[in-house]
Structure formats: structure tokens, C-alpha cells
Amino acid sequence: MTGRRDRVITVLQAGRAVAALSIVAYHAAIATRDYAQALPEAAFFAFERGAFGVDFFFVLSGFIILHAHRDDPAGAAAARAYAVKRLMRIYVPYWPVALAMIGLYLVLPQVSGSQRSWSLVTSLTLLPTGAPPALAAAWTLVHEMMFYALFLLSYFVRGFAWIVAAWVGLILAGIWLGLETSYAAPTWLSLFAPINAEFVAGMLAALAVRRASPAWAGPALVIGLAALVAFFALGTDPAGPARMGFGFAVAVLVAGAVWLERAGSLAAPGWMILLGDASYAIYLVHNPVASLGARIAGRFEALRPWPVSLALCILLGVGFGLAYHLAFERPALAFLRRRQARGRSLAQAPR
Template structure:
């Protein structure tokens, strides 16, 4: 089995950072438009493309999960270790941010500019109830949890590849039947939402990287870039099933970038890697912080022009995310991982006592 250091891919951490920045810019543009000053149509359209950072994260999740766990042994013990790791990674940083939003909405229900409804159950558990979570960006985490649950089957069921193929088939069948699968308010039918195919694209990229040589890097990058150009040139509906095409193009880019890193031809700058380490924390806290920044900007003439408000929102979103990562996410996860390792026997399995 490969060591953990061999599984860390720095270009993907840099990619996380860029995707997080794109999403922050997207939500900052919306907040600026709603609370400070409307952006020019062209500028808003450009920042609106930042929503596709979510697609990158879905592809990346599929890649990393398979890359990190494809050598795991099967069985209940390995499945339990995988589940503990995933649940800890998602929920520990998520719950404080979610509880803060729940408290805010309970005390000041009018604080949402759109008077949005939300589900307490979904907010606390990330289970799909048909209503969105209080933390708006957490709708993506509902899909993440669906994918993690599906991947759990790989530890206990033979022929996992056929299960994944059937999943993709059901997604395509749902598209053909016109199945409505709302992203922001997931139900159990959202397991078959087209955007979930991007997890599979990421897994296929990870499998290609593990089996093919870095000589495929440039062809993969060429296909990925061509796919992105075609996607945007065709003006594809970002809410429609054709969005899967963006995810497939990103999967080619991810594979190409990883191959280049392995060949020693690509290196990510350290500051971007560190920003990528904080990308989940940035994602969790940026939206309410950006909204607050835009509301403040809207009250002061010197901050109201959209370039100033937008810059303020982006800066606040990234800075608060970094602070949350350094002050809570990183130390909390490090503490829990030490506790988990302390309870493990030398053979790696968990003891029942202690």
C-alpha cells in the first residue's frame, strides 16, 4: 500500500484554491448586486461562471476518494475506518458554521434577503429532505454524502464498478425521463441528479492516472481545454444536464495535471497549496461573510461602487475562511486524528475499549 505522502497531489490542492476563489467571487458578485450596486452585465456574467467551481470540487472528490482508497482492503473494518474518516472530515468543520446560521435564522428570520426556507434536519444531518440547509452552500455537501455512502459499498460488495455503471445509467435515464432533481433542495431523487456524474468522472480520471503513463498528460489537457471552450462557446444552460460536459472536461484536466506533476513538469506554488488546504473552510463561511460585507458596503458611499464592494466581499470571505481553518478546522481535525490513532491497535484496526 502506498504511503500517505505518495497520495498527496499538490496540483490538486492548488486546484482547490482556485475553485474556492471562483465560488467566493461568484457569491460576492451576487451579494454586491443585491446590497450595494449592480454589476455591468458582462462583469456579472464573468463572475457568475465561478459557480462551476462546485463542479471542480465534485470531480476532485471522485478523484481523491478513489485515489486514496483504491488500495484499501475490503471488509467491515476497512469500511468503518473509511466512514469515520469521511464523517469527521465533513462534519467537524461543518457543524459550527451550520449551527451559527441556524441560530441566526432563529433569532433574526428576516436576515435573509430572499426570506428563504430551510430544513433543520438537513442542516444538522445533511440528509436530503426536500428543503435546503440553513447554510446555503451546504447543498453540495448533501451530494457529497450521497457519493460517500455509495462508495462505502466498494468495501462490502463485489463488482462495485457495475454499481457505478448502473448509477450512471440511472442518471442518464432520469435525464431522458425529464426527472426533476433540484440542486439547492435535494431529495432522495437527487442521487440521480446529472451533477453526480461528475463524481464518476473524477473516479475514472483517478483510475486512468493509476494505470496509464504520464505520456498521456498533454493529450488529456488538450481534450479538457477543448471541452471547456466548447462548453462555454455553446452557451450551455448551467442548470441543465449538459453541465456534465463541464465536469468531464475538468476530469481530463485533472488527470493531465496530475500526470505532469508526476513527470516533474508541473509544480504548484506553496501559497496556493496552503490556500487549497483552507478551501473547505473558505467554502463554508464565505457566503454569509460576503453578504455581510456587501450590506456594510451598501451603507457607505465610498464602499458602494461595485468594484470596491466586490473586492471587499472577496477579501472578507477568503480572510474569514483562512482564519476559521487556522483557528478551528486544522487544530480540531488534528486533535481528533490523534485520538483516533491513539485508539488504534498496531495492525491498524480500532479497539472497542477506551
Template sequence: MTLTTGPERRPVLTVLQAGRAAAALAIVVYHSAIATRDFAGAIPESVFRILECGTFGVDFFFVLSGFIILHAHGGDPPGAAAARAYAWKRVTRIYVPYLPVALALIGLYLALPGLSARTREWSLLTSLTLVPTGAPPALAAAWTLEHEMMFYVLFLAFFLARRAFPALIALWVASILVGIGLGLETSYAAPSPLSILAPINAEFVAGMLAALAVPRLAGRLALPCLLAGLGGIAAFFGFAVDPAGPARMAFGTAVALCVAGAVRLEIDGRLGVPAWAILLGNASYAIYLVHNPLASLGARIAARVEPLRSWPASLALCIGLGVAAGLVYHLAWERPALAWLRRRVGPRREALSQ
């Protein structure tokens, strides 16, 4: 099976941005519920159980990441030059928005060690580099970025060993399944080098498979594919699957079906995305980076301001602060900083590669 599916995979797909927006909002809701529970008072258990489903926004992000990487680079030529260009794009895309937030939190935790609701250890090395050491980063949500970096490093084989890449990915998935069978402890929330075998990583592969499937998916099957994925998600929640268990991969598979169907519908001109969803999707990484500290701040404010002491008011404040701050961070730093790098560094890199 070829991994390059032609120019059809190159267009900007707004449905992916809408998916990123949905994933980010789900995670914001989840962490806002936790912050409200920790600082502003109890949330009814039945309501919290619904809100904590937002944790699966992480799975959505992983599937989308696998899809986007292959969509963006599947037509790139093999070789070291393309590998360097890919690595530069991924490194800048991750670290330029991440490091200011990480440094700010490191400074806060060093100055105010009891700032967190729960006293927890964190690794300075992991916080600065996203290298998986087994200790969490200062920014709690950054554990997902450690998995992203593992995947990005593995994807370098696409450029350096193109023919062997499908076998390498198959071996990766097989190793994950063997690890599940052996009961291997592969923490995903505090990654270590062994966490390359964490079941949640298989969702990157599900996303890549969805990207491969889209050009081969007949238009008449796009809507059934989307509906099958939605049915799989509903069944997953209906069976109340352990969110930390390997069955979580089933959720990622269902999401991959949704993504493949939705993308095919957009390519065929049968699905549109509103401008506000595209904006939120563009800002989704910034929202993801800043929302958790802002949710904590919002809940602390709500606990001290009489009109906001109810859990719905606290929850709304946390969500609003997280999304608004993420939009501001995207527009004020992430987007201009990355654009500046493309203008200043991009031409030099092209000259060096010639």
C-alpha cells in the same frame, strides 16, 4: 478493470490542492457577485455573466472529490474494518468544520428571520445532519455537502462489495442517464432522496475515472490530455450551456481530463504548485463554508460606506472577507480540531479493530 492501481496513487498530490483552491475562489467570486448585486448595487450585466461562471467551481469540487476518494482509498483492503475507518474519516472531515458554521447560522436565522436578502425556507434536520429532505439547509452552500454525503455512502460498497462496485457505479450512471431521458425532476440545489439521480452526481464518477486513468496515462499524453480538457471547458462556455441542465456533465468530463493530465504531469515532475496555492487548497473547505455569510456582510458594509459603494469595491471587499475568514477558520479551528481527533480517537479506533 481493477480499482486498485498500486502505490503510485498514494502520494500527496499538490496539484489537487491547487485545484481545490481554484474551485473555492471561483465560488467565492460567484457568491460575492450575487451579494454585491443584492445589497450594494447593480453590476453590469456583461460583467455579472462572466462572474457567475464561478458557480462551476462546484463541478470542479465534485470531480476532485471523486478523484481524491479513489486516490486515498483505492488501495485499502475490503471489509467492514476498512469501511468503518473510511466512514469515520469522511464523517469527521465533513461535520467537524461544518457544524459550528451551521449552528451559528441557525441561531442567526432564528433570532433574525429577515436576515437573508430573500426570505426562504430552510430545514433544521437538513441543516444539522445534511440528510436530503428536499428543503435547503440554513447554510445555503451546504446543498453540495448533501451530494457529497450521498456519494460517500455509495462508496461504502467499495469496501463491502468490492467485486460488485464497478457494476454498481455503472448502474448509477445509467440510472442518471435514464432519468435525463425521462425528464425526471431531480433537484440538485435542494436535494431530496431522488437527487441521487441528479446529473451533477456523474461528476464524482468522472473524478474516479480520472484517478483510474492516471497510472495508465503515458507521460507524453499528459499535456495533450490537459489541453483537451481546457479546450472542452472553453467550448462549454462558448456554447453558453444551461448551467442547471444535464449538459453540465460535459463540463465535469472536461475538468476530469484536466485533472488527469495535471496529476500525471506532477507525478512526472513536470508541474509544480506554489506554497500559497497549497495553503489555499488546504483551507478550501473552510473558505467554502464561511465565505457566503461573509460576502453578504461585506456587501451590506459596502452599501453603507461611501468609498465602497461602487460594485468593484464591494466585490473586492466580499472576496477578501470570504477568503481571509476561511483561512482564519481553517487555521484556528478546522486544522487543530481534526488533528486533535486524529491524536485522541485514532489510536483507540486502531486498538478496537485489532
């Protein structure tokens, strides 16, 4: 791809930052409630909405994958490059955190407040086995990997749009049939979980941005915001299939924001871009760190009040995630990309 599409879309990075911070706040509220002091019901309800940050991530992922790879050539070579890029992006930051959690649970199983079971296979591979990974938040990565695998078909099948349409059809059929698809402990049936439709919503938003004029920015923002307000006003069950409505409302908002940036009317500030860059690292490390922070707060009277504990958990989750990004994730990925580029140069050099 060339031109404007090669540039970073700053509002997408800002969206990733918002999604990560929402999830951090949600898990910080749970940790504070469990280990320090219970939050007032209204406050906990508000922070609980942060769970929808996962849906936001799925929409952004669908948008970014289509935006970045829609113009890739067909065939095995491009498919291999896509697969290596996505696997490296997921596993390189993930494995150190996953191995740390596996080691912690093996040595100190009582650390898990719920004494929950977990799968070593899922923890290491992110394959759906019906049991959750050691890192609780990694259940979303299992869905992410399913989506990446499905998108891989676009390199070999001309009618990929029909495959996506069939996927949505099967998701809707599963809802109608009452198919049980666990989010936290994914199985292969989780490919048809309603939340996966949000990847499709993101891809549709990316297609709309590619094909329509930025003049649609205003209507998209109005429609998306109205749909979002309606979603929350209706008190939709966060665990039910109607959760897809949030994803599609956010997808319309994302399209509107990208159109505004394309028109030169909007850009994210640098600190949000940095947090967006670090959003995956924050997502990986925040929950164990927030849990530890809340346990510490629960032992000291000055830190026990829920606003103090909550703030401590959020700061620790974001701070450790940002440090992990700067100290490991970013340099490790940069090193591997340089190795890849050097390998390609050597392979193309005349002999």
C-alpha cells in the same frame, strides 16, 4: 498505499483553491448586486461562471476518494475506518458554521434576504429532506454525503464498478425521462441528479492516472482544454444536464495535470496548497461573510461602487475562511486524529 501515492498531489490542492475562489467570486458578485451596486452585465456574466466551481469540487472529490481508498482492503473494518474519516472531515468543520446560521435565522429571520425556508433536519444531518439547509451552500454537501454512502459499497461488493455504471445509467435515464432533481433543495431523487455524474468523472480520471503513462499528459490537457472552450462557446445552460460536459472536460484536465506532476514537470506553489487546504473552510464561511460585507458596503458611499464592494466581499470570504481553517478546522481535525491513533495503539497493546 505506499510510495508516491502517499504524497500529497499538489495540483489537486491547487484545483481545490481555484474551485473555492471561483465560488467566492460568484457569491460576492451576487451579494454586491443585491446589497451595494449592480455589476455591469458582462462583468456579472463572467463572475456567474464561478458557479462551476461546485462542479470542479465534485470532480476533485471523486478523484481524491478513489485515489485515497482504491487500495483499501475489503470488509467492515476498513469500511468503518473510511466512514469515520469522511464523516469527521465533513461534519467537524461544518457543524459550528451550521449551528451559527441556525441560531442566526431563529433569532433574526429577516437576515435572509429572500426569507427562504430551510430544514433543521437537513441543516444538522445533511440528509436530503426536500428543503435546503440553513447554510445555503451546504446543498452540495448533501450530494457529497450521497457519494460517500455509495462508495461505501465498494468495501462489501466485488462488482462495485457495475454499481457505478448502473448509477450513471440511472442518471442518464432520469435526464431522458425529465426527472426533476433540485440541486438547492435535495431529495432522495437527487442521487440521480446529472451533477452527480461529475463524481464518476473524477473517479475515471483517477483510474486513468493509476493505469496509464504520464506521456498522456499533453493529449489530456489539449483535449480537456478544447472541451472546456467548446462548452463555454456553446453557451450551455448552467442548470441543465449538459453541465456534465464541464465536469468531464475538467476531469480530463485534472488527469493531465496530475500526470505532469507525476513526471516532475508541474507543482503548485505553497500559497495555493495552503488555500487548497483551507478550501472547505472557505466554502463554509464565505457566503454569510460576503453577504455581510456587501450590506456594510451598501451603507458607505466609498465602499458602494461594485469593484470596491466586490473586492471587499472576496477578501472577507477568503480571509475569514482561512482564519477558520487555521484557528479551528486544522487543529480540531489534528486533535481528533491523534485521539484516534492513541485509541488504536491502546487497543493493539498487549494486555
